[in-house]
Amino acid sequence: MNKKFSCFQELFSYDYSWIPSTLEKATPPPDPLHDHLSAFMTGKLLLRNEIPLDDESFQQMESSDLLATIPAIEKHPWGYKCRRCGNRKGHLFASLPDGAVYCRNCIMMGRISEKEHLYAYRLDVQWPKHIGACQWNGVLTTAQQHASNQILSAIDKGSLRLLVWAVCGAGKTEMLFPGLNLAFAQGKRVCLATPRADVVQELLPRFRSAFPHVEIQALHGASNDKSGSAQFIIATTHQLLRFGRAFDVMVIDEIDAFPFHKDKSLPYAADRAARKTAALIYLTATPRPKHEREIARKRLPVVFVPRRFHGHPLPVPQFITAFDFRKTLKHRELSPKILHWLRKRVKADRQLLIFVPTIEDAVIVTEILADSIPSITSVHASDPERSQKIQFFRNKSYEALVTTTILERGVTFPSVDVLVFDSGHQVFDQAALIQIAGRAGRSPDDPDGEVIFFHQGKTEAMVKAVETIRKMNKLGRRV
């Protein structure tokens, strides 16, 4: 009976039993480069050409059971499954002229087919134990301290998950420091994964200065050193596709963000990259329904941080109807409602951050506003000067910035008013709107920027977003 249904079980659950266990006792190969190689190879799933060994020493290693050979593609009654990226979709498999099936989903990392193998290194690496590694000497707020204690005990206990539901601007990074301090004291390997490369680059210097003696590497698509051999890895979630059972502590930042919740291979890889005994810490300001359900069923422990680090409540978005937004935009004008608001702004010295649904809208809105606001520019995902423009805006060289949803999260500008044009558009879902509203009032000097949703009819996402923000503010007052 059980056997009959085992194929369905395989279909619906992640199964990583094919990753070999680490060897208890092994004679390491007599190689001066050995330590270096061990650090590089441990906890990874590599292709032959990613292993920097000549054929002779490779074969020697393979025969010495230090290196496990794993078939890369599984064949099931319901189809194929790629072990590297977890892909199970029939249309993302194809076959070569010799009949070998290959995975099209993760082909950009080098093709793997039925005839090729993944190699896993079975020797455990002892990571250094850093006592008192954390050199950060800031003070956490009460709300932060509470969450931080929970994180610390989760890391200490291991084998559990914890969702940290912290509002935008709560100071999530600092809350991790005490927990990571403990992890490094225990000689654990840590990974912090985030969906965006920009965030990786922003986090690296912060962690380097907080943990100056711990080896930290940043892995993202454009990073120079992709070896991933450090004790502490800060990586985009895509980079986790090379890891298997590697980390004792796995922190996933913005677990609700695109592409993490869209691309199924990323949760698969993130789960696999963590050891069985690992502590998984999820950070988010806007959990997806899947996690909210788990919280409601008490399957996922959660800790709230309903207050920003400066103690002020989140700015609550205001709705202003502008039914003629699309119509006026066609004539290269802005709706009178918007123009009226711009004229009557309370604090006109704040910078303006304007969100629009599409790239085309961004271009048009920028053109229109350029008459009244001379220093204005726009950014979007395929803009080559994107990071430069954001930097200029941060330096206040620009008065206004028109953007698509790419700036919805992860970026901090001290003093901005946030406008959303056509906030009923489908790209602005509840999570996006909460994140966008969270861009305002980030600095303790100016904690209440305005957030205005110009809409052509309220949507559920808009209403829910405001409800959630109000709820968090209410919770925050109680702390």
Place this chain on the structure above:
Amino acid sequence: MRCLNCHEIILHQVTWSNLFSPPSDAIICESCFTQLERISMPQCSICARPMARGKICKDCERWERDESWRGILEKNVAVFNYNEAMKNIVARWKYRGDYILIEMFKYEIQEVFQLHFSQQDLLLVPIPLSQERMSERGFNQALAIAALIKAPVREVLTRIHGEKQSKKSRKERVNTENPFQLLEQVSKPVLLVDDLYTTGTTLRHAAKLLKEGGAPAVYSFTLVRSG
């Protein structure tokens, strides 16, 4: 049905004219299709490079001026221009090894072949890969193209040593030794098949051998005309 290139679901617009006919089996979606650029008509009569005016492009003029290369290659026919989208697709297909991607060009390849060569009785000869490259890639991209054309294919060439063409300059390419070897004599006119026509050196090297080996005329067919 999913688009072979971008994996999005292809949605069929139902209109009165196609309401009762079976849905067309499109392989790629509308937006991927529009990114591909067919070679436009005023083109060099030898190498199919799109040009504003004139009959033969400068490169081909140089080839034809040279005694030893004159008339070696009758004519090259190519299907697509090498624009950004095409570069990405070819890179994924050839270098990343996503073999199935060639299917998305099937109709265009067959159409262009029909247009230019349907009257002739031709033997298709794909440009070979070296042993090394073949085992690395798992398929020969030229053979993959030839397999889509409804004509007899025979692999009569082998490659002796392989160094990547794409890393050499034109001068280096033209002056290299002939990298091919002919396995058997041919008597029919030959259509060489390859993925890219860049300087035409590879194809001319192969064509020269084939001519020496008995082929009365050698044409070539490439997926892309680059350069």
